[in-house]
Amino acid sequence: MTARTLTIALLAALAAACGDDTATSPTDTETAATGTTVTYTGTIDVGGSRFYSFTNGAAGSVTAFLASVTAPDTRLPVPAPLEIGVGVPAGTDCATTTTQIVAPSLASQMTVSLAAGIFCLRVGDAGELKAPVTFAVRFTHP
Amino acid sequence: MRPHALLMAVLALAAAGCDDASTATSPTATSPVTEIFSGQFFPGGTAARAFSAASSGTVSITLTQIGPPADAVVGLGVGIPQSTGAGCLLTQTIQTGAASSPQLAVPVDAGTYCVRLYDTGTLAATVAFSVTIVRP
Numbered sequence: 001m002t003a004r005t006l007t008i009a010l011l012a013a014l015a016a017a018c019g020d021d022t023a024t025s026p027t028d029t030e031t032a033a034t035g036t037t038v039t040y041t042g043t044i045d046v047g048g049s050r051f052y053s054f055t056n057g058a059a060g061s062v063t064a065f066l067a068s069v070t071a072p073d074t075r076l077p078v079p080a081p082l083e084i085g086v087g088v089p090a091g092t093d094c095a096t097t098t099t100q101i102v103a104p105s106l107a108s109q110m111t112v113s114l115a116a117g118i119f120c121l122r123v124g125d126a127g128e129l130k131a132p133v134t135f136a137v138r139f140t141h142p
Numbered sequence: 143m144r145p146h147a148l149l150m151a152v153l154a155l156a157a158a159g160c161d162d163a164s165t166a167t168s169p170t171a172t173s174p175v176t177e178i179f180s181g182q183f184f185p186g187g188t189a190a191r192a193f194s195a196a197s198s199g200t201v202s203i204t205l206t207q208i209g210p211p212a213d214a215v216v217g218l219g220v221g222i223p224q225s226t227g228a229g230c231l232l233t234q235t236i237q238t239g240a241a242s243s244p245q246l247a248v249p250v251d252a253g254t255y256c257v258r259l260y261d262t263g264t265l266a267a268t269v270a271f272s273v274t275i276v277r278p
Contacts, residue, residue: 028225
């Protein structure tokens with residue numbers, strides 16, 4: 001392997017490792033007359049975030065709530081709020097236009113009016129995580 | 143049949159018809175709905191059940207029975223079901239024994255939720271439980 005090839009390979013590896021933001025798939029979706037309800041789950045490291053891209057079939061409101069923040073090993077709630085936000089995908093990140101720091105709830109915490117198009121929902125450490133956590137966000141979009 | 147008897151029969155039929163009409167138009171209460179979740183679990187174990195809320199409102203959860211022993215304390219939580227159908231992603235928990243009033247009361251949107259009981263490390267033997275869920 002030449003020095004140039006090695007350099008490119010190293011840069012590619014570093015670029016992949018640098019981003020805490022990771023676009024991932026939800027674990028559950030339901031479609032009804034009121035819209036599509038998505039349960040987005042994943043794990044966030046300290047200082048990290050993840051996002052999920054979705055398509056609004058029509059203009060309308062997106063509602064979301066942070067349903068669960070738990071320790072991966074015990075699966076019991078962790079008293080740490082997370083930041084949830086809605087925005088547009090931008091490269092390997094989600095450029096949020098609306099964000100909110102919230103504690104877990106089972107009722108809507110964020111309602112955002114959006115046009116038809118491609119958007120993203122981002123979940124991230126609000127600065128209070130001491131260890132990785134597992135999260136679940138439930139949101140509904142048109 | 144004499145005219146008097148015929149008149150009585152007609153009146154009886156008319157009265158019966160009025161009762162039927164009254165029953166058919168009575169409103170039926172659909173919310174809140176109460177359901178019972180009961181069973182047993184082992185030391186170190188857990189038990190979970192999913193339920194639906196037809197509309198937004200408050201879900202009240204009461205651990206009405208646990209044991210033996212009657213003073214057993216376990217973890218009681220509410221959350222959303224895992225997509226695999228196994229387990230419950232917890233939002234809020236409490237360590238509690240049996241009570242007659244709700245230990246958890248949480249506002250919810252319409253949707254599917256779950257209740258989960260778990261051993262907090264204190265159970266020495268299998269316990270039976272009964273949980274009352276009142277939901278919109």
